[in-house]
Amino acid sequence: MxxxxxxxxxxxxxxxxxxxxxxxxxxxxxxxxxxxxxxxxxxxxxxxxxxxxxxxxxxxxxxxxxxxxRNPHVVGAINRYIAEHGVVFASTLSLPRIELAERLCEWFPAGEKAVFTKTGSEATTTAIRLARAASGKDLIVTSGYHGWHDWHTGFLTMGYDAGTRTVTFGYNETALERLLTEFADRIAGVIVTPEPAWFGADYYQRLSALCAKHGVLFIIDEVITSFRYGQHGLNGTGGVPADIITMSKGLANGHAIAAILGKAEVMDCYDAAGIAGTYTREVPPMAAALAVLDVLADxxxxxxxxxxxxxxxxxxxxxxxxxxxxxxxxxxxxxxxxxxxxxxxxxxxxxxxxxxxxxxxxxxxxxxxxxxxxxxxxxxxxxxxxxxxxxxATTNFEPGGLSVDRKAEFAAEAFGGNPVDSAEVLAKIDTMVRRIAAGTQA
Structure with missing residues (x-):
């Protein structure tokens, strides 16, 4: 054709x-x-x-x-929905959207309400917009990769970006504790992408508890981990409380949809955050996501x-x-x-x-x-x-296990990880705090 x-x-x-x-x-x-x-x-x-x-x-x-x-349950759900109902409507509400929101909120402990976007990058950006609108505060504290949008291009560099009002703490608990102690009244939310090969659930439980202690929203970026960490993600399977979680990859088995789940009082700031998008209402991916949940249920x-x-x-x-x-x-x-x-x-x-x-x-x-x-x-x-x-057969290697330095290098290059309190990292924390206090880049 x-x-x-x-x-x-x-x-x-x-x-x-x-x-x-x-x-x-x-x-x-x-x-x-x-x-x-x-x-x-x-x-x-x-x-x-x-x-x-x-x-x-x-x-x-x-x-x-x-x-x-070509999973038959997903293919069948999409084909049936398009053939019998259509693709997108004038209204933003549809039966699959309502049912999908209900089921995700049952699936993940953080979920009281859910809204939808098309991609993981949109989901994380929606999450920080919601956090800023709900808290009335401005700073976003972050670790890990959350997509390609402008607010997050410096994710590999530990420090403060005055232009985007984001602070990258490099998975360093000392840094996060100091930031929350000194700037909780300015921090809208802390958003972290799980790196489960490097940090156990207990690490994220500590981050969550630290945010709760200081009255700051805690966001888990579960775009990848929502089903791969365990059946109910880091939030459920790992027992890590969160105010907002994001998910996307695998949710509709390759079809473009992402979800943002969270506490009702946060999600109810959707209008105040100015979030919109015509294709957030596209229905077949929602039908696909419901089929995925059916397959996973048992x-x-x-x-x-x-x-x-x-x-x-x-x-x-x-x-x-x-x-x-x-x-x-x-x-x-x-x-x-x-x-x-x-x-x-x-x-x-x-x-x-x-x-x-x-x-x-x-x-x-x-x-x-x-x-x-x-x-x-x-x-x-x-x-x-x-x-x-x-x-x-054509490469020479040093005998023994992988060096600690190589593991640290990989963490820094892959997801901006700087968890060890070295003299260099502690100096970065001091510089970051001074720049936030002064409201400047340098």
Missing amino acids: KGIPMSAGAQGNEELIKRARRVTAAEVYDIGTRFPAVYTEADGSWMTDVEGNRCLDVTAASGALLLGN GSALANARKQGTTLMNGMRDILDAVGIPAFVGGPPMMFDVVVPSEALSWDLYRAAFDYGAYFEDSGTHMVTTSFTDSDTDHALTAFEKGARKVA
């Missing part, structure tokens, strides 16, 4: 990537950090490129997929994913140990991290695994879907082992 290209004709991956370079691709985001393939279809966690090569996706489409591609789908993720995680750890590559492997089985001696080595390992039919995330964070089977996991491990042995 003209207008819906389903075939590349005689063009292969290399030719199509060149074509994309001319008209659409960003050199780093679309090409430099991806492996060389243009995909035409996917089923479960398997993808097929324009040359007919099949590859197992071990990124869960960067976390967007929870059940795998716990068996997530139990399988946790089983497969555990096997994969342990297997990758064993393979790296066997070939002599120092590594740290940790986190919950549905979203675990693998850290090796350098970023370049990480790329080499996963690029080699790609040649054997498995698409891992080159940054080292790996995610499975509920569609993974034992044979899928075996395939991923076989591809990873072949790639690791190939790379190890």
Whole structure:
């Protein structure tokens, strides 16, 4: 059908990537950090490129997929809704929106009311707008990645940005305690993205309690962890109280929707925060999200994913140990991290695994879907082992485990983590506090 290209004709991956370079691709985001393939279809966690090569996706489409591609429950729900009801209405309210809000509020302890956006970046921006409107205060204190919007571009740098009125505390508890002690009357909210390979639930419980002590709203950015940390996210499974949580990836199994849940008195500031958006009312993704919740309800789908993720995680750890590559492997089985001696080595390992039919995330964070089977996991491990042995044969490594310095370097480069009270970090905290007090950048 003209207008819906389903075939590349005689063009292969290399030719199509060149074509994309001319008209659409960003050199780093679309090409430099991806492996060389243009995909035409996917089923479960398997993808097929324009040359007919099949590859197992071990990124869960960067976390967007929870059940795998073409899940029949989700496909059926969307097709039925469009065929029988439509796509978007003049009113912002629909039956699926109301039911989805009700069910999410039952699912997550933080939820008394829920509103919806299309992306995770929109959800976190909505959360800080709500926090500012509800509190009447201005400063946002943050750690971790919350999307690409302007208020958050400096997330890797510990410090104060007077232009966006945000303070990045680098997951450092000393920094957060000092900020809350000195500036609670100016802080609208604290928003943190969980990094479960690095900090346990007890860490986030302490942050939550510290915010409550100072009367400051605590926001958990669960865009990724809402189902992958556990069936009820860090908020429920991890027992971490929050005033607002955000979620998106996996919620509608790849369809664009995000949710913001929170206390009623905070969510009721939606109008005062000036939040709007035509496509927040698009209904099929809400029908998809309801189908996802149906699939997850009895716990068996997530139990399988946790089983497969555990096997994969342990297997990758064993393979790296066997070939002599120092590594740290940790986190919950549905979203675990693998850290090796350098970023370049990480790329080499996963690029080699790609040649054997498995698409891992080159940054080292790996995610499975509920569609993974034992044979899928075996395939991923076989591809990873072949790639690791190939790379190890031509690379020299220092014997022993991964150094503490490398782990700290990874944390700082991946999510701005500076949790240790070194002299350098304590100096940054002092500088940050002085700049906030003075209301200046320098």
